[in-house]
Amino acid sequence: xxxxxxxxxxxxxxxxxxxxxxxxxxxxxxxxxxxxxxxxxxxxxxxxxxxxxxxxxxxxxxxxxxxxxxxxxxxxxxxxxxxxxxxxxxxxxxxxxxxxxxxxxxxxxxxxxxxxxxxxxxxxxxxxxxxxxxxxxxxxxxxxxxxxx
Amino acid sequence: xxxxxxxxxxxxxxxxxxxxxxxxxxxxxxxxxxxxxxxxxxxxxxxxxxxxxxxxxxxxxxxxxxxxxxxxxxxxxxxxxxxxxxxxxxxxxxxxxxxxxxxxxxxxxxxxxxxxxxxxxxxxxxxxxxxxxxxxxxxxxxxxxxxxxxxxxxxxxxxxxxxxxxxxxxxxxxxxxxxxxxxxxxxxxxxxxxxxxxxxxxxxxxxxxxxxxxxxxxxxxxxxxxxxxxxxxxxxxxxxxxxxxxxxxxxxxxxxxxxxxxxxxxxxxxxxxxxxxxxxxxxxxxxxxxxxxxxxxxxxxxxxxxxxxxxxxxxxxxxxxxxxxxxxxxxxxxxxxxxxxxxxxxxxxxxxxxxxxxxxxxxxxxxxxxxxxxxxxxxxxxxxxxxxxxxxxxxxxxxxxxxxxxxxx
Numbered sequence: 112x113x114x115x116x117x118x119x120x121x122x123x124x125x126x127x128x129x130x131x132x133x134x135x136x137x138x139x140x141x142x143x144x145x146x147x148x149x150x151x152x153x154x155x156x157x158x159x160x161x162x163x164x165x166x167x168x169x170x171x172x173x174x175x176x177x178x179x180x181x182x183x184x185x186x187x188x189x190x191x192x193x194x195x196x197x198x199x200x201x202x203x204x205x206x207x208x209x210x211x212x213x214x215x216x217x218x219x220x221x222x223x224x225x226x227x228x229x230x231x232x233x234x235x236x237x238x239x240x241x242x243x244x245x246x247x248x249x250x251x252x253x254x255x256x257x258x259x260x
Numbered sequence: 261x262x263x264x265x266x267x268x269x270x271x272x273x274x275x276x277x278x279x280x281x282x283x284x285x286x287x288x289x290x291x292x293x294x295x296x297x298x299x300x301x302x303x304x305x306x307x308x309x310x311x312x313x314x315x316x317x318x319x320x321x322x323x324x325x326x327x328x329x330x331x332x333x334x335x336x337x338x339x340x341x342x343x344x345x346x347x348x349x350x351x352x353x354x355x356x357x358x359x360x361x362x363x364x365x366x367x368x369x370x371x372x373x374x375x376x377x378x379x380x381x382x383x384x385x386x387x388x389x390x391x392x393x394x395x396x397x398x399x400x401x402x403x404x405x406x407x408x409x410x411x412x413x414x415x416x417x418x419x420x421x422x423x424x425x426x427x428x429x430x431x432x433x434x435x436x437x438x439x440x441x442x443x444x445x446x447x448x449x450x451x452x453x454x455x456x457x458x459x460x461x462x463x464x465x466x467x468x469x470x471x472x473x474x475x476x477x478x479x480x481x482x483x484x485x486x487x488x489x490x491x492x493x494x495x496x497x498x499x500x501x502x503x504x505x506x507x508x509x510x511x512x513x514x515x516x517x518x519x520x521x522x523x524x525x526x527x528x529x530x531x532x533x534x535x536x537x538x539x540x541x542x543x544x545x546x547x548x549x550x551x552x553x554x555x556x557x558x559x560x561x562x563x564x565x566x567x568x569x570x571x572x573x574x575x576x577x578x579x580x581x582x583x584x585x586x587x588x589x590x591x592x593x594x595x596x597x598x599x600x601x602x603x604x605x606x607x608x609x610x611x612x613x614x615x616x617x618x619x620x621x622x623x624x625x626x627x628x629x630x631x632x633x634x635x636x637x638x639x640x641x642x643x644x645x646x647x648x649x650x651x652x653x654x655x656x657x658x659x660x661x662x663x664x665x666x667x668x669x
Contacts, residue, residue, distance in 0.1 A: 114613045118606075118664055127667050149605055149621055150635040172635055174603035175665055232609055 117232060118175065121225035126175040131185035135168035140253060144171075144245030146237055151177040155245050157188065159253075164188045164196070174238050176229055181242035183223050193250050199223070200243045207236045263556055263564040269645045271296035271552075282615025285650045290435050290463060290594040290641035291619055292485045295549075299488055302548035303541050314540055315514060315531075325540060332543030333530075335550045336495050340461075340470040340480065347472070347503065349530040350538050353494035354462040355385035357481035358429070360496055360533065361458055362389035363509045365397075365427055369456075372398030375425040377455075379403060380631050381410045381434050384624040386460040390429060399426070406631055409587045410437040418449050427456045432464035436623045436639065437586030438569060438594040440468065447476040456502075462486055466643065467565055467592045469558045472497055484542065489549035493542030496533070503529040512536045561644055565593045568642045572651045576640075579658050585632060593642035596623070599658065601667045604638040610661045616654060 138156035145152045153171035157164055167185040171178075188196060202220050205212060209230040217224055229239045269275055274294045275284055286294060312322040314329045330345075337345035351357045370376070376390045376399050394401040402425075404417050412430070428450040433440045443459055450457040458479040461470065466487040472480060479502070483494035508515055508526060512535025518525040526532040553561055572595050573584050581600035599607065604620035611618055619639045622629045629637060640654060 114610050114664065117609065117613075123664070126665075151605075152635075174605045176606065232612075235605065235609055238605065 117228035117235075119225045119228060121222050122175065122179045122228075125179035125182040125186075125222070125225075129169075129178055129182040131168050131182065132170065133168055134170060135166065138168070140249050142245055142249050142252075144241050144248075146173075146177070146241055149174070149238065151238055151241055153177065153181045153242055153245065155181070155185070155242060155249065157246075157249065162192050162194075164191055164193075169242070173241070174235075176226070176235055176238040177241050180223075180226055180239045183221075183226075184242040184246060187221060187223070188246075193253065196246065197250065200247060203240070203243055206230065207239055263560045263644060265564065265645055265647050268296075268556065269647075271298065272645050273297060273300070275645070279615050279617070280613055285614075285616040285646075285653060287616060287618045287640040287642065287646065287650070287654065289466075289643035289646075290486070290592075290623075290639065292491065293466065293488050293643050294645065295490070295545075296488055296552050298552045299490065299545050299548045303490060303545040306541050306544040311541070313537055328547075329538070329540050329543045332545075332547035335547040336543075339550045339554070340465075340472050340482070340495075340497055341474070342472045342497055344500065346529050347497055347500050349496040349498070349503070349533040350543060351481075351494050351496050352492055352539070353483040353485070354460060354481040355389075357479075357494055357496035358386055358458065358460060359389045360509065361427075361429075361479045361481075361498075362393040364506045365456070366393035366399075367396075367509060368506055370394075370397035370399040370426055373424060374399040375422045376401050377404065377422070377425045377428045379412060379430050380406050381437065381439070381625065381628045382429075382431055383435050383460065383462065384626070385462075386429055386431060386458075387627065390427075400424075404430075406628075409585075410434050410439040410628070412441055412446065414442070414445055414449065417446075421449070421453055423453070425450075425453065425455050427458060429458040429460070431460040431462075433467065433592045433594075434586065434625075434628070435463045435594055436596050436625050436628050436637065438591035438596075439586050440464065440590060440592060443475045443477065447478075451476055451478075463592055463594065466553075467562055469562065478502055484546035484549060487549055488552055489546035490539075490542050493539040493546055500529065503533065508532050508535070510535045514538075556644065564644060565642055566591060568646060568648065568651065569593045569595055571648055572640065572642060572654070575651055575655045576658070579655060580662055582658065582662070585637065593646075594639060595641065596637040596639040598632075598634055598637055599662055599665075602662060602665045604636040606665055607638045607658070607661050610664065611654070611657055614653075614657050616657055618654075 135156040139159045141156040151173035156168045158166040167188040207230045226239045272294045310324045312325040314326040334345045337348045447457040457477045459477045461482040465482040480497040485491040515532045515535040516524045517527050584597045608620035621636045
């Protein structure tokens with residue numbers, strides 16, 4: 112394993128220049144995601160139109176892998192429906208479990224593919240998943256109709 | 261005579277293997293140490309030639325096993341300069357030793373409103389058992405203040421003493437900062453005020469020659485695995501009269517003299533605190549580890565590791581954006597540090613790819629890392645087989661890490 116396999120140029124770019132970083136006014140839903148074992152913490156905010164995400168933002172303090180993954184989530188989410196994002200989350204799971212993905216699946220993952228090297232560091236998989244699992248909890252709340260303004 | 265780390269290294273077969281295609285640079289010794297052939301062989305030979313259950317066995321092999329098991333206890337007693345080996349209770353390790361004392365005090369001493377005094381720099385194993393004891397007994401858990409480098413202010417402790425304090429529990433050395441505390445003076449503060457003292461010796465036993473007859477503490481806890489011995493065995497040392505006075509909190513075989521349908525009579529100390537079949541080979545292995553360290557010379561071990569840690573602190577602070585925590589000198593081998601804009605988990609992952617094993621995170625000392633005002637730290641901890649060359653490799657690798665993860669300002 113070489114370090115460049117994990118800390119790829121794309122990952123480092125998202126870490127150094129996180130997209131959608133900052134607080135949003137009037138989000139439709141927001142949630143704090145925490146990895147208690149390592150101290151990673153990201154705060155996600157989302158706006159909706161129907162079941163489609165229209166905007167996203169995040170703040171937080173976390174490791175490079177977690178910051179990059181959260182940045183990628185926030186950049187990709189707008190314009191996608193809950194179920195499309197759920198499919199993307201499942202593809203990321205497969206990627207981090209080092210499962211074979213089809214060319215189409217890799218294409219759909221977009222820059223998230225750059226997290227592939229994290230699969231070689233089992234202790235760090237949770238860092239790459241934090242934003243996506245926080246999003247999963249948020250979308251469950253939305254589906255259950257418990258969330259909202 | 262100074263310690264020859266190159267010849268020491270040859271005793272440790274783990275260094276024959278590569279990790280991630282690189283020679284292993286093992287810098288996680290505050291978590292656990294590697295084992296020399298002398299310990300591995302002693303355990304292996306014991307299983308091959310003399311293994312049976314101890315005490316009560318009617319056969320010769322049982323007597324041989326008992327002799328070796330008890331010889332381990334005698335070596336531990338000598339290693340910590342206990343007045344007698346019957347003051348050494350074998351446990352699974354430091355955590356269990358502390359839990360036993362906390363359990364006994366919660367059940368037999370502490371009353372609602374009594375105070376349990378600890379410090380914010382403790383390992384979780386010297387915090388959580390006291391939280392549990394406080395909940396069980398209605399006692400209150402209080403903390404002393406920490407000062408620069410995690411130092412305790414003895415005058416302040418004495419000045420702020422709460423007369424309801426029944427137990428003062430503290431570490432001999434910090435697993436995060438490497439700070440070494442003045443155990444004898446701290447114990448005196450407690451004993452002069454009619455308070456029990458417990459010392460967590462997990463980090464000191466591998467580094468500092470110990471002296472139970474000089475410290476004046478009531479309880480001292482230590483583990484074998486942090487001093488080249490096997491995992492799964494440790495000891496609780498306590499003053500004879502306390503072991504005799506307190507009731508055991510765990511029951512079973514070996515700890516009894518007589519059992520009737522409704523009652524039981526306890527065995528002599530230390531056995532009344534050792535129910536069940538003990539870690540027999542663990543005692544043999546720990547004894548071999550003590551022989552090994554004693555053979556190197558405990559003063560030499562202490563001096564070598566301290567000099568190496570002092571060198572590491574100096575060199576690490578030359579890395580751009582890096583600051584170490586804890587004292588620069590008079591310390592153990594545990595050196596924690598922070599690099600600006602760089603998360604410790606990323607540091608440890610990148611170092612791991614170079615075959616360098618360090619720890620990142622909270623080090624089972626979350627209140628202390630909070631006190632430092634950090635989300636986590638990276639810790640390199642050194643022992644007898646580490647070298648200055650390894651420190652230099654670590655420093656070079658960290659310069660690379662700082663470059664890889666640099667964030668434009």
